[in-house]
Amino acid sequence: MAFAMARPSPGKPAMTKSSPPQPDLFSFDVHKRIGTARGAFELRAALQLRRGDCLAVLGASGAGKTTLLRLLAGLAAADGGHIHAFGRCWLDHPRGFSLPTRKRRIGYVFQDYALFPHMSVRGNVRFAQRRDSPAQLADRLLETVGLSALAARRPAELSGGQQQRLALARAIAAEPELLLLDEPLSALDAGLRRSLQDELIALRRQYGLTTILVTHDPGEAVRLAGRAILLEGGRIVADAPPAELYGGRGEALTLGGRVLAVEDGPDGVLYRIDADGRALLARAAGGAVLAPGSVVTLTAERWTARPVGPGALHRAQPAQPPEQQQGERAE
Structure with a gap:
């Protein structure tokens, strides 16, 4: 199982053995x-x-x-x-x-x-x-x-x-x-x-x-x-x-989300999506046309493609047929 190797981000507190306890x-x-069956x-x-x-x-x-x-x-x-x-x-x-x-x-x-x-x-x-x-x-x-x-x-x-x-x-x-x-x-x-x-x-x-x-x-x-x-x-x-x-990992990872806004990107239309409170940008898969409020499935084929705030560039596809979503709006 291959994972992308990553270094701790600069914002994380440094770990030192001599650091005294801190309240937060x-x-x-x-x-x-x-000890395990395969050795210690x-x-x-x-x-x-x-x-x-x-x-x-x-x-x-x-x-x-x-x-x-x-x-x-x-x-x-x-x-x-x-x-x-x-x-x-x-x-x-x-x-x-x-x-x-x-x-x-x-x-x-x-x-x-x-x-x-x-x-x-x-x-x-x-x-x-x-x-x-x-x-x-x-x-x-x-x-x-x-x-x-x-x-x-x-x-x-x-x-x-x-x-x-x-x-x-x-x-x-x-x-x-x-x-x-x-x-x-x-x-x-x-x-x-x-x-x-x-x-x-x-x-x-x-x-x-x-x-x-x-x-x-x-x-x-x-x-x-x-x-x-x-x-x-x-x-x-x-x-x-x-x-x-x-x-x-080279395999798809999926999340559910809802389209918040449609934006113009350098390579075409991008969709800003709320995925469980995380702001993500995505391209529509298969030429789907999405409206604000559309419920979508996010497929993260390459999560680190283009960081945008706390998220990354994803591909999105409707969770239902597009014609059922055009009138749907975020609550």
Whole structure:
């Protein structure tokens, strides 16, 4: 699997081992030896995130992605390094200090959700609340994720999508400084995955969550994260916006969007498109004529072709036949 190699952008804070904890930064520099069926290797990763950032962690199975999350959560012991979280020290291995997981202010959504089967839906969320949290927080979160009517049920009585919503609500109930997501949507079908991505975007914005997401889904990384790292053999080999990392794969990547405006470009008509809050420019595929408000599918055949703000030059095609879209306008 080939990825476009990318250097960290100049706007990212520099990573230094001597940097003291800062209130708006999450930083780590950790390493751990990992044994696998194919042999042992050392996971070594260091970077910084600003408060509210969303980082996607990409890489093949066995690259160290889940182990990295477990190190940050304190669920696995590091062989060395440090973790500083928004002004607090979580790990200082040289001094022999490691803050217990329960004190790290994290929310963690596992691949299998790890819900408490003997508790009700409401009980799962309340269990995660901090002691000083408002009593109504659990009910407010259940309403946000659409589970209020199912609050008395047990997790086994929920569908896969409902269990995923419950896992998200429980993670956010902890009022985390850091939200860790380990492929939480991988077991769901494409339609439900898209819907829950929308919910996750809304929840992140509502609560200002700093998030680290492990995913194998290119579209998910592009939709949810502003930055991505690629792990290979326990090392960070690329660090860039997700779209740029996928730029060298030689395969199509798709996003949904809506045409905002029609513009004249040097090589013909361009369409400015809102793709999940990201401003992108695209050419129409196959000679299609698009109107403002048209719902389109963006195919990113070469994401790094021409950067335009936070996006790049794409190719767009109607999500429905063009004649059904001419009268459609953005809401």
